[in-house]
Amino acid sequence: MTGTGGMGMELWAIVPELILAGLALLLLPLGALLPPTRKGLATWAALIGLGAAAVASVYMLTLQPQAIFLGTYAVDPFAVYFKLFAILATGLVLLATHSHFEGRPHAGEVPAILLLTCLGIVGLSASQDLTLIALFIQLITVGSYILVGIAKGNRLATEAALKLFLFSASAGAVMIYGMTLLFGLTGTLRLPELASRLPTAPLVTVLVALGLVIAGYGFKITLVPFHAWAPDTYQGAPTPIAGYLSVGPKAAGLAVLLRTLLVSFPGELGDWPLLLAILAAVTMTVGNLFAMRQASAKRLLAYSSIGQAGYLLVGVAAAGRDPLGTPGLLFYLAIYLFMNLGAFLAVDAIERQTGSDDIRGFAGLGRQLPFSAALLALCLLSLAGFPPLGGFVGKTMLFGAALGAGWSWLAVVMAGNVALSLFYYVRVLEPLYLRAPAGNINVRFVPEPVALRISLFVLGVGTLVSGVLPQVWVALAVHASTLLSGGTAR
Amino acid sequence: MLVPLLTLIIFLPLVGALALYLVPNRNAWRWVAVGTAGIVLALGIVLAALFNWSSGAPQFEERVDWIPSLGASYHLAIDGLSLPLLLLSALLTLLALIFSWNQEQRPREFFALFLVMETGLNGVFSTFDLLLFYVFFELALVPMYFIIGVWGHERRVEAALKFFIYTRVGSLAMLLSILALYLGTNPRTFDLPAIIAARPYVGTGLGATLVLLGFLIGFGIKLPVVPLHSWLPDAHTEAPTAGSVVLAGLLLKLGGYGFLRLALPTVPDAFSAWAWPIAALAVFSAIYGAVVAMGQRDLKRLVAFTSINHMGYVLLGVAVAAASWASPADRTAAASGASYQLIAHGLVTGGLFLLVGMLSERTGTRDIPRLSGIWAALPLYGSILVFMMFASFGLPALAHFAAEVQIVLGTLGIYAWAAVGMLVGVLVTTAMFLWTLQRVLLGKLPDEWRGLPRLNARELAVLLPLILLIVLLGIAPGPLVGAFEGALRSMPVGPLAALIVGR
Numbered sequence: 005m006t007g008t009g010g011m012g013m014e015l016w017a018i019v020p021e022l023i024l025a026g027l028a029l030l031l032l033p034l035g036a037l038l039p040p041t042r043k044g045l046a047t048w049a050a051l052i053g054l055g056a057a058a059v060a061s062v063y064m065l066t067l068q069p070q071a072i073f074l075g076t077y078a079v080d081p082f083a084v085y086f087k088l089f090a091i092l093a094t095g096l097v098l099l100a101t102h103s104h105f106e107g108r109p110h111a112g113e114v115p116a117i118l119l120l121t122c123l124g125i126v127g128l129s130a131s132q133d134l135t136l137i138a139l140f141i142q143l144i145t146v147g148s149y150i151l152v153g154i155a156k157g158n159r160l161a162t163e164a165a166l167k168l169f170l171f172s173a174s175a176g177a178v179m180i181y182g183m184t185l186l187f188g189l190t191g192t193l194r195l196p197e198l199a200s201r202l203p204t205a206p207l208v209t210v211l212v213a214l215g216l217v218i219a220g221y222g223f224k225i226t227l228v229p230f231h232a233w234a235p236d237t238y239q240g241a242p243t244p245i246a247g248y249l250s251v252g253p254k255a256a257g258l259a260v261l262l263r264t265l266l267v268s269f270p271g272e273l274g275d276w277p278l279l280l281a282i283l284a285a286v287t288m289t290v291g292n293l294f295a296m297r298q299a300s301a302k303r304l305l306a307y308s309s310i311g312q313a314g315y316l317l318v319g320v321a322a323a324g325r326d327p328l329g330t331p332g333l334l335f336y337l338a339i340y341l342f343m344n345l346g347a348f349l350a351v352d353a354i355e356r357q358t359g360s361d362d363i364r365g366f367a368g369l370g371r372q373l374p375f376s377a378a379l380l381a382l383c384l385l386s387l388a389g390f391p392p393l394g395g396f397v398g399k400t401m402l403f404g405a406a407l408g409a410g411w412s413w414l415a416v417v418m419a420g421n422v423a424l425s426l427f428y429y430v431r432v433l434e435p436l437y438l439r440a441p442a443g444n445i446n447v448r449f450v451p452e453p454v455a456l457r458i459s460l461f462v463l464g465v466g467t468l469v470s471g472v473l474p475q476v477w478v479a480l481a482v483h484a485s486t487l488l489s490g491g492t493a494r
Numbered sequence: 495m496l497v498p499l500l501t502l503i504i505f506l507p508l509v510g511a512l513a514l515y516l517v518p519n520r521n522a523w524r525w526v527a528v529g530t531a532g533i534v535l536a537l538g539i540v541l542a543a544l545f546n547w548s549s550g551a552p553q554f555e556e557r558v559d560w561i562p563s564l565g566a567s568y569h570l571a572i573d574g575l576s577l578p579l580l581l582l583s584a585l586l587t588l589l590a591l592i593f594s595w596n597q598e599q600r601p602r603e604f605f606a607l608f609l610v611m612e613t614g615l616n617g618v619f620s621t622f623d624l625l626l627f628y629v630f631f632e633l634a635l636v637p638m639y640f641i642i643g644v645w646g647h648e649r650r651v652e653a654a655l656k657f658f659i660y661t662r663v664g665s666l667a668m669l670l671s672i673l674a675l676y677l678g679t680n681p682r683t684f685d686l687p688a689i690i691a692a693r694p695y696v697g698t699g700l701g702a703t704l705v706l707l708g709f710l711i712g713f714g715i716k717l718p719v720v721p722l723h724s725w726l727p728d729a730h731t732e733a734p735t736a737g738s739v740v741l742a743g744l745l746l747k748l749g750g751y752g753f754l755r756l757a758l759p760t761v762p763d764a765f766s767a768w769a770w771p772i773a774a775l776a777v778f779s780a781i782y783g784a785v786v787a788m789g790q791r792d793l794k795r796l797v798a799f800t801s802i803n804h805m806g807y808v809l810l811g812v813a814v815a816a817a818s819w820a821s822p823a824d825r826t827a828a829a830s831g832a833s834y835q836l837i838a839h840g841l842v843t844g845g846l847f848l849l850v851g852m853l854s855e856r857t858g859t860r861d862i863p864r865l866s867g868i869w870a871a872l873p874l875y876g877s878i879l880v881f882m883m884f885a886s887f888g889l890p891a892l893a894h895f896a897a898e899v900q901i902v903l904g905t906l907g908i909y910a911w912a913a914v915g916m917l918v919g920v921l922v923t924t925a926m927f928l929w930t931l932q933r934v935l936l937g938k939l940p941d942e943w944r945g946l947p948r949l950n951a952r953e954l955a956v957l958l959p960l961i962l963l964i965v966l967l968g969i970a971p972g973p974l975v976g977a978f979e980g981a982l983r984s985m986p987v988g989p990l991a992a993l994i995v996g997r
Binding site: 401422 | 559561562563564625628629632633636640643650651654655658659662666667669670674676677704
């Protein structure tokens with residue numbers, strides 16, 4: 005099914021990507037040239053471009069699933085779902101970076117780099133070819149690296165960027181070695197063609213290659229044991245960027261992992277579902293255990309997001325076994341975008357006022373910064389899985405997927421982790437609402453910037469509505485997952 | 495149904511909570527809160543008047559698709575088992591809010607949390623969809639964390655955390671059991687009648703046992719039953735009075751109601767197989783609660799431990815009702831007694847916590863050795879306290895007696911040892927309460943307690959409905975028992991239906 009529809013058709017099918025790439029290349033020089041007081045224009049231009057890309061993506065939901073560019077690039081509802089995901093996440097982060105970087109160096113370039121990273125996420129979740137996958141992973145890494153280190157004067161930020169760079173370089177090298185093995189075994193780089201040739205290859209080599217490739221993907225997903233960079237990087241990075249890293253690249257990593265496994269390793273080749281189930285259990289347990297003792301809100305959220313990655317991996321593991329697996333993953337990812345980004349941006353809003361993300365300094369903020377504090381509380385309760393918030397519905401679907409796949413132990417481990425996670429989410433809630441403000445209670449806080457408020461409001465409403473009336477999103481997630489295999493299988 | 499009465503009763507409190515934030519006038523907040531709770535109770539009474547008490551079948555059914563992709567619907571209905579609990583919830587919330595009329599510290603948030611909690615509680619008691627049940631179950635839990643943690647006493651933060659974590663673990667265990675039922679039914683659905691009709695977990699296999707275990711942990715923590723009880727004394731001791739009233743009067747009921755509504759009909763065979771260990775645990779829990787209560791110095795903590803004692807009888811009733819070899823009459827009596835005990839305990843213990851709160855507001859202490867001769871200082875208060883404590887240990891012609899007699903009679907033919915154990919528990923409770931009365935009310939009145947302010951009209955207005963209902967339920971148990979038995983016998987959702995009719 006390669007090359008259907010001609011080149012014109014194929015360009016038509018990548019309109020969102022073209023918009024993102026074109027705008028990013030335009031804004032990169034222009035953003036730097038803008039006068040200091042007009043740097044905000046770059047953000048608004050990027051937002052308009054994202055809006056256009058979103059419209060084009062929604063239109064693509066109705067397209068016939070197909071592979072384009074010689075079968076290397078998928079146009080299916082699964083990919084479109086991730087396009088919309090990346091666009092939404094980037095847009096909401098832009099609303100926060102707009103004021104976060106105001107008056108700081110390179111404020112004009114941030115939107116362009118965010119667009120490039122967004123393009124990487126969009127491309128990675130649609131790639132059907134190992135070369136393209138490696139390419140887009142690099143694009144995401146370079147974008148993230150620049151965004152983390154853009155505050156050059158800050159020692160922590162520089163350290164964070166360096167850690168990210170070193171870890172990603174080694175993980176990337178390992179992954180490419182795995183891809184080389186796969187190519188050597190089969191003579192092809194395309195995922196659908198791997199599917200027909202891998203079952204006849206020697207199993208041990210296939211498993212080694214799979215493990216190496218998972219190491220590369222796992223770096224993006226913060227899969228344990230490839231997670232060690234995340235807490236340091238998130239802590240040192242500008243807070244909205246940390247939030248973006250915890251959501252966007254992670255989603256792209258999960259998308260490419262799911263696509264690779266479902267398409268290229270059919271029939272549970274090498275028992276990958278069980279492998280993933282074990283990795284999921286380990287990842288959530290490690291993330292939640294380490295989150296317990298963090299004093300920095302950003303580090304705490306970093307480990308929390310490792311724990312959340314563990315829950316998401318349950319969806320990947322169960323994808324081929326239970327009808328709740330892939331929809332559960334896709335739904336939970338969307339909710340995760342709302343609640344995790346919401347938590348990071350709320351911490352950003354608080355940090356801008358108090359000058360620190362130390363949770364002991366949050367005492368009494370429930371009254372002094374009611375909007376950000378309430379948003380943070382809402383997002384944390386959703387991360388902890390309380391109804392009627394979206395996190396609850398997502399967790400329920402993933403619990404169901406684990407039980408339905410026949411892994412009661414995984415469901416129990418996950419339930420234990422969800423209970424465990426409440427300990428550290430409460431450690432943030434407690435100072436916000438249960439403790440009186442420490443020190444000078446007459447400090448006057450300025451209200452959050454309007455753009456940041458809008459972003460937080462959207463994220464909060466998303467968290468709440470997706471829990472109270474989830475049907476539309478659940479149906480969309482089901483639509484986006486049922487067509488994945490239909491669109492990629494021949 | 496022209497007016498969706500159940501929906502109104504569930505969501506009106508939530509609307510009231512939001513309305514609190516639209517009213518800027520501080521003095522108007524209590525009117526909004528009490529007014530809302532009052533309207534909800536009035537609607538509940540209308541509901542009870544329209545309810546067909548002679549039929550056990552679910553009534554006032556409302557059903558709308560909620561998450562059709564997951565087989566979850568907005569399915570509401572009430573029957574003879576849930577309606578009394580719904581009314582109890584409306585009544586106790588109203589009384590707790592009236593009691594908090596002069597709430598000084600952050601009244602708006604305080605009232606709003608109680609109203610949100612009422613939405614959760616009313617929802618739990620009127621839904622027949624398991625996912626919705628879970629949503630409401632947790633919605634009733636989160637506000638209590640803040641009520642204990644913000645408005646509680648000295649060690650409130652630790653107590654709130656303990657309460658939160660314990661009940662969360664229980665909820666998650668219950669969620670896994672609910673999901674197992676959901677996955678086991680074809681097509682997958684969260685609809686309770688459909689699950690009961692499909693009977694996905696017949697027999698006593700591993701699956702059914704695990705589902706039962708999940709329910710035992712979930713509802714056992716809520717109830718609570720020893721050894722899952724240790725959150726309760728701390729939560730009660732630290733919670734503000736109104737919080738304790740709702741916690742003991744309503745939140746604990748979720749455990750008993752969950753056993754009767756969910757666990758009994760969905761895993762009948764496994765429950766039957768494990769009936770005697772559960773009964774033994776229940777009896778142990780009851781006696782343990784009574785004995786430990788006797789050792790308490792803190793009056794509030796003492797009342798808290800009597801809750802463990804009383805809830806032990808509920809679990810005993812449930813265990814007997816699960817024993818499939820017993821006669822239907824015995825099992826119905828036990829289940830009806832357990833349900834009756836839920837209502838009686840809500841009224842009596844709610845009243846006791848109010849009384850303890852009133853006393854400690856006046857004296858500033860709940861330390862039993864420091865209290866003595868209170869009857870002389872506060873004659874009317876003393877008399878009401880005597881009444882409540884007598885009611886609590888099961889004095890005939892009062893509410894608990896009617897409940898406990900049914901449980902004992904049901905148990906006697908099946909587990910004679912358990913009935914004996916239960917009587918021992920009642921005996922210890924009686925002795926404990928008499929001793930407490932003697933220490934607190936009688937004796938010499940110290941000078942510092944002279945001239946304590948008498949009960950005011952508002953406090954009497956809060957206590958009076960409880961006293962009347964306790965007497966009424968004691969002398970005329972017929973109608974309520976009839977309602978419970980009707981619900982228990984009716985198909986397809988009565989707790990015993992799967993057992994009695996299915997055989």
